[in-house]
Amino acid sequence: MSLRQELHLLRREGLAPWALVTLTLLLVAAALNGRALLGVQARTAAALEEEVAQTTRALADQAGRGVATAVSPGVVGYSLLSEPAVLPTTPLGALAIGQGDLLPAWYPVSARGAHHFLARSEPENPLRLSIGNFDAAFVIVWLLPLVVIALTFNLVSAERERGVLAVAVATGASATDFILGKVAARAAIVFGSLWVALLAAALAGGVPLGRAAGALPLLLWLLGATLYGAFWFALALFVNSRPRASDQNASLLAGAWLVLVILLPALTNLAATTVFAAPSRVALTTELREASEEADRAAAASRDQYFFDHPEMQGGDMDRTAYFQSVAQTELSISTAMAPLLAQFDTQARRQQSLVEVLQFLSPGTTTWQALTALAGSDGARQREFRAQTLAFHERWSGFFRERLMRGATLTPADYAALPQFRFDEPSLGRTLARALPAVAMLLVLSLLLGGIAIRRLRRFPVV
Amino acid sequence: MIGIVARKELRGALRDGRVLAGACVLLLLGVVALASAGARYASVSRERAVAQALIQEQWTQQGEKNPHSAAHYGIYAFRPALPLSFFDPGVLSYEGVSIWLEAHKRNFAAGRPADDMTALARFGELSLGFVFQALVPLGLLLMAYASFSSERESGTLRQLLASGVTPAQLFIGKFLGLGGAALLLLAPLLVLCIGTLLFASGATWLPAAMVLLLAYAFYGALVLLLALTVSARAASSQTALLALLAFWAVVTFVVPRIAADLGRILQPTPTAGDFQRGVDADLATGLGGESPAAMVEKRRSQLLKLYKVEREQDLPINFQGIVFGIQDEVSNAVYDKHFGILERAIDAQVDVFEAATVLSPRMALALLSQEVAGTSLQHQRHFERGAEAFRRKLMDLLNRDIAMNSKSGQADYRAGPDLWRSTGEYHFEPEPLGASLARSAAPLTVLVLWLAVLLGAAIVTTRRLRVLAT
Secondary structure (H helix, E strand, O other): OOHHHHHHHHHHOOHHHHHHHHHHHHHHHHHHHHHHHHHHHHHHHHHHHHHHHHHHHHHHHHHHOOOHHHHOHHHHHHHHOOEEEEOOOOOOOOOOOOOOOOOOOEEEEOOOOOHHHHOOOOOOOHHHHHHOOOOHHHHHHHHHHHHHHHHHOOOOHHHHHHOHHHHHHHOOOOHHHHHHHHHHHHHHHHHHHHHHHHHHHHHHOOOOOOOHHHHHHHHHHHHHHHHHHHHHHHHHHHHHOOOOOHHHHHHHHHHHHHHHHHHHHHHHHHHHHHHOOOOOHHHHHHHHHHHHHHHHHHHHHHHHHHHHHOHHHOOHHHHHHHHHHHHHHHHHHHHHHHHHHHHHHHHHHHHHHHHHHHHHHHOHHHHHHHHHHHHHOOOHHHHHHHHHHHHHHHHHHHHHHHHHHHOOOOOOHHHHHOOOOOOOOOOOHHHHHHOOHHHHHHHHHHHHHHHHHHHHHHHOOOOO | OHHHHHHHHHHHHHHOHHHHHHHHHHHHHHHHHHHHHHHHHHHHHHHHHHHHHHHHHHHHOOOOEOHHHHHHHOEEEEOOOOHHHHOOOOOHHHOOOEEEEEOOEEOOOEOOHHHHOOHHHHHOOOOHHHHHHHHHHHHHHHHHOOOOHHHHHHOHHHHHHHOOOOHHHHHHHHHHHHHHHHHHHHHHHHHHHHHHHHHHHOOOOHHHHHHHHHHHHHHHHHHHHHHHHHHHHOOOHHHHHHHHHHHHHHHHHHHHHHHHHHHHHHOOOOOHHHHHHHHHHHHHHOOOOOOHHHHHHHHHHHHHHHOOOOOHHHOOOOHHHHHHHHHHHHHHHHHHHHHHHHHHHHHHHHHHHHHHOOOOHHHHHHHHHHHHHOOOHHHHHHHHHHHHHHHHHHHHHHHHHHHHHOOOOOOOOOEOHHHHHHOOOOOOOOOOHHHHHHHOHHHHHHHHHHHHHHHHHHHHHHHOOOOOOO
16 A cells, blocks of 8 residues: 555545644644743843833932932942843743743842842742643653554554455555555654644744744754654554554553653653752751851951941941941852852752753653753753853952942942943854754664664564 | 452452553552652751751840841741651642741742752652552553453453343442452552651651542542443443543643643733832832821821820830831731732632643642642641741731830840740641641542542443444
8 A cells, every 4th residue: 555545544534634733733822822931031021121221320320410329339239239130032932941930030130149149939830830831842742642652553453453454465565565654654644744733833932933043943843853753653663563452552652651751751850859969958048047147247346346446437428338348248258158058059950960961861752852942942951051150240240349349439320331231141053953962863763773673573574 | 240240350450460560660660759758758857847946046046136136137937848748749849948037028938949950850750649640540541441342342241241240230340340459459559658657757647648548549439430431332442542541641741731821821920020019119108098107107196195205215115116016017018918919810820720620630639639748839828827927926026125125216225035035936837637628629529520420421331331342
């Protein structure tokens, strides 16, 4: 039976429209959902930046007029002004929400210690977070295999059970060609539907198809999703290449789905968070308190000492400067005490990620998800990069105020114009694209391997 | 007759290599989940108890200070781990574990465990709750999908019915046999769970554990009922299996995600920025039309009149203590308002989720299970409200101390350890089981509705049982 005949048969069964409509509906709905979330983040970021720009303009204006609070680097840096470090949304962000709704998309960076802003999070519904997102990556990684399984679990077994295979072979057709024709027809329908649906989802999700930063990752997304689908086709063919009953095939494939898509990712997370457990946030809280108390005591002592030595300086602007100098000193010593503790969180997170990058090869579900979220920029790695760049920016921002405060300088409108600006330095497009390669390679190898073994087995297949 | 059928099914299931292999995998996963959650529970509960004691010690030993400095120093409330969290962690990974209780301000709980997990945690965590909510039902479906259809396909159904068994007896017998086999196979894991609970916390949480056991057994019975009904009705074993697997995947994974996100789209929660702007605006103007400054002025003139003096310094109390009290009154009302807005938005999302349990009994079970295990959203709120009540009491006490024990303008007033000790300790009291159950009326109703529908379907199906394969 030729591919065309098989396609004709499937068309008569209404399979093609069914697959197309289901996948399109799911993917477009998922992309719209992702876009809604992205919209909130983009609006929040725009509002924040506008608010800070206004405050900065007003302060610069006041500084020009010599208003005491606006010229004081202490008051401005430690109390009035903070710069939002914003993680921009990405072209494919709507397709994979990943960690985007959990980890902060912006930090309010002030001259005070980084511990003040690092722990921030958005007020969220924890029930929703615990369930996970309905995004296009979910539809691909979790649901696409189920569509493939539903279409292929009885590919060979049903024909054998009905005796069609024997008839086909008796009429001179090769059993392998017959079966491959059926696979090809189904693959054509699934992939055709998948590409149309994904393109529709990309449009619904606002992916800028005209730009390389949108089109190239999307092409890799398509490739990743297609190869992932191909892997499930190959696995179904592999399962079908043994003479079993259709319902046994279905059970086996459902079991494989459960293991590869649900259990192995969960076990990988469990292994990574157990082997490289994050330091305790509770202990961090008590350590922070100890450090703050110690710094406060030292500052109070040095403040008293300072005024004892310089009684003429009490009151007026010098009083304010001296006060904020001691605040700066306190913040600095707390930050110095906390830095190694905070660094431990990053170290453990990096170790966890390294382990996940090895263990991901246990499951095509994990690798595909890693690749899809990496291409969308919503994985843990980009988030960690954002955190690292925010911390580096915090050094510049707090240094700007501390340096002026310590030498007793005042802020001028020119200083306001020279304030450090945060701009997230995106990893290059090449680097982002490269992160999809492990998944692409693994899926390709696995699909070819399973498909090849299945075809060899089918050649020796009992037809009745 | 039912007994004979049940025994035959039970024996058949226990002799089936695939069933045994499946049960072994489930037991293994269950043990992995139990071991990891048990170890986490032990370390977390020890650590939080130690931290709470340490924070209390830091508080009482903070030396001599103005009580308002102490109020800004504040204290922390840690949420203790509850024993049944090892079974069903509920939403705990996505909730903060500590709250800083400081002057004028109600803080959010901080330190969500999920922030320190890998991104794969979003696939779902492997917990015992997940094993029993998702994997055990799958096992039951695989055990039962062919129980009628394969007998029909092989012709034994006809023989059975000819031997005098009624379809209803056959159905009940199969239900009891397969249900009994599942219970027997899961018994080691259940015993291990209950043993762990008793070891960790004595008998305190045993009633809740029994409720959980009943709830999960009820859900298992629903799944078995569904599988047998579909098997009795379906044209072939293959159709039955496909239908059941599709149902399982949809109710376990798809409907919950869609419902949760639909809730967010219909009723978004305020962003942190919106929340803060709202709080700041209301703190500046005050609620109820009177500005905080006007409230202070009014109280000042009332007190001056009451004590028949002209100047604040001549009052027998420190007016600053009263001012702090007024500021706290205002900020308490403002935070009540804005936390109320946030909580109502989340509640509206949960309402959407609850409504969707009609489509997915698994979601109803999950909600019920979190409530009973003490790991639900509402239990977190109970912790947060308790901590907030303690904060208000503490601030009140410190403000009162300033007002009563110093004079207006006395900036060098210092209090000592006696005052710090008199504030008492923060203590978390978990909600009683009755409160959890009272909140679970919706999921319980949905589960009972599913039972009614499935029983109806089972009765109709057995009455019209097709004997011959098509």
